[in-house]
Amino acid sequence: MTVGGVTTENIISKKMAARERTMADTDARNGWTIRPGRDSDGPGIIALIWACWSTYPGIKMDVDGEMPELRTLSTYYAGLGGRLWVAETGGQVSGMIAVHPREPPAWEISHVYVHPSLHGSGLGHALLGAAERYAQAAGAERFVLWSDTRFDRAHRFYEKRSYVRHGSIRVLNDISNSLEYGYAKPVDGVECLDIASAGSAVPRLAEIMIACVDDGASVGFLAPLGADKARAFWRQAATDVGAGKRAIVAAWHDGVLLGTGTLDLAMPDNQRHRAEVQKLLVHPGGRRLGLGRQIMRALEDVAIKNGRSLLTLDTRAGDPGEALYRAEHWQEAGRIPDFARAADGTSHEAIVFWKMLGFTNRR
Numbered sequence: 001m002t003v004g005g006v007t008t009e010n011i012i013s014k015k016m017a018a019r020e021r022t023m024a025d026t027d028a029r030n031g032w033t034i035r036p037g038r039d040s041d042g043p044g045i046i047a048l049i050w051a052c053w054s055t056y057p058g059i060k061m062d063v064d065g066e067m068p069e070l071r072t073l074s075t076y077y078a079g080l081g082g083r084l085w086v087a088e089t090g091g092q093v094s095g096m097i098a099v100h101p102r103e104p105p106a107w108e109i110s111h112v113y114v115h116p117s118l119h120g121s122g123l124g125h126a127l128l129g130a131a132e133r134y135a136q137a138a139g140a141e142r143f144v145l146w147s148d149t150r151f152d153r154a155h156r157f158y159e160k161r162s163y164v165r166h167g168s169i170r171v172l173n174d175i176s177n178s179l180e181y182g183y184a185k186p187v188d189g190v191e192c193l194d195i196a197s198a199g200s201a202v203p204r205l206a207e208i209m210i211a212c213v214d215d216g217a218s219v220g221f222l223a224p225l226g227a228d229k230a231r232a233f234w235r236q237a238a239t240d241v242g243a244g245k246r247a248i249v250a251a252w253h254d255g256v257l258l259g260t261g262t263l264d265l266a267m268p269d270n271q272r273h274r275a276e277v278q279k280l281l282v283h284p285g286g287r288r289l290g291l292g293r294q295i296m297r298a299l300e301d302v303a304i305k306n307g308r309s310l311l312t313l314d315t316r317a318g319d320p321g322e323a324l325y326r327a328e329h330w331q332e333a334g335r336i337p338d339f340a341r342a343a344d345g346t347s348h349e350a351i352v353f354w355k356m357l358g359f360t361n362r363r
């Protein structure tokens with residue numbers, strides 16, 4: 001797939017894109033085939049779910065008491081206007097996923113299970129990719145899902161697939177005393193992250209930052225930027241969101257989290273009307289799709305909601321950021337020579353920009 005002249009390999013990762021392409025129906029190397037689910041899959045589905053649940057302590061299964069729909073799951077999802085798929089390996093149900101419409105334009109992903117013997121094989125990516133594509137073709141503009149708070153491996157998987165935590169924890173009152181995290185992502189769009197969603201986005205935001213720094217961006221770090229350092233930055237940023245000191249905006253394109261920008265709200269007492277734009281980052285594989293502009297506009301909206309009337313920022317002269325800020329009607333305050341230095345010691349001039357909110361016709 002190509003997005004704006006850029007291959008998906010650049011956007012997600014070569015490995016994941018290879019999995020996406022082969023997700024058709026069969027993976028000969030790992031021996032699985034994905035096909036529409038049938039009601040006759042009931043026993044295989046129940047065995048698969050138990051194989052997954054039994055790897056976590058404290059989880060119990062009472063099919064007839066709590067989940068009778070598992071016996072005819074295909075009919076159940078058809079009744080919701082959705083669809084069920086299973087993966088088969090050697091005649092056994094080895095994976096499954098379902099999707100169905102919720103409040104428009106959201107669709108819910110559910111019953112995501114891959115047999116533990118196939119973890120890491122790419123089957124989860126193949127199943128989720130199939131479900132997301134099906135729902136998008138049917139009009140989905142947003143995906144939501146619920147995941148047991150104990151399923152930490154699943155959380156890492158959803159976060160890798162650009163989902164972020166959403167809303168409060170759900171209490172099921174079942175025999176396993178289940179609590180569930182909500183996850184969500186828009187197909188395309190920009191959203192402001194709260195402390196939980198920012199925390200869950202840390203790995204992806206760190207990946208974006210590392211890719212930008214490796215690509216030569218001047219955003220406070222020198223290449224090569226290690227994952228630990230990048231994650232530590234975003235963990236602190238998420239903590240700052242919780243304390244009301246920072247706002248983080250994230251941008252998705254085609255279901256992939258590709259860009260971010262932050263607002264430093266922790267200003268001195270006499271500048272509480274001001275905020276500073278920092279760490280505007282769009283993954284090198286997602287440039288010139290309008291994400292940078294969308295993020296800047298979202299940051300302006302967040303600033304206004306926080307009672308700020310003046311935004312400031314600095315950028316390396318001649319960078320794409322300069323063109324973006326001028327296109328968005330920011331004013332140049334001046335230039336500072338030798339403001340930042342690259343890893344090779346090269347010195348760079350910075351331009352300081354400002355924008356008064358509420359007085360410019362930006363759209």
Ligand SMILES: CC(C)(COP(=O)(O)OP(=O)(O)OC[C@H]1O[C@@H](n2cnc3c(N)ncnc32)[C@H](O)[C@@H]1OP(=O)(O)O)[C@@H](O)C(=O)NCCC(=O)NCCS
Binds near residue numbers: 280290294321
């Ligand atoms: C700056 C950055 C965020 C722009 O993101 P982007 O998603 O590519 O920007 P957009 O697609 O929204 O571009 C909006 C407008 O900005 C201008 N612009 C953006 N990149 C440009 C470039 N490379 N050359 C010229 N103009 C550019 C154009 O006017 C563009 O509108 P157009 O595409 O209709 O012509 C991105 O290049 C980036 O992440 N750079 C590395 C990090 C960085 O330097 N951040 C800024 C720190 S201050």
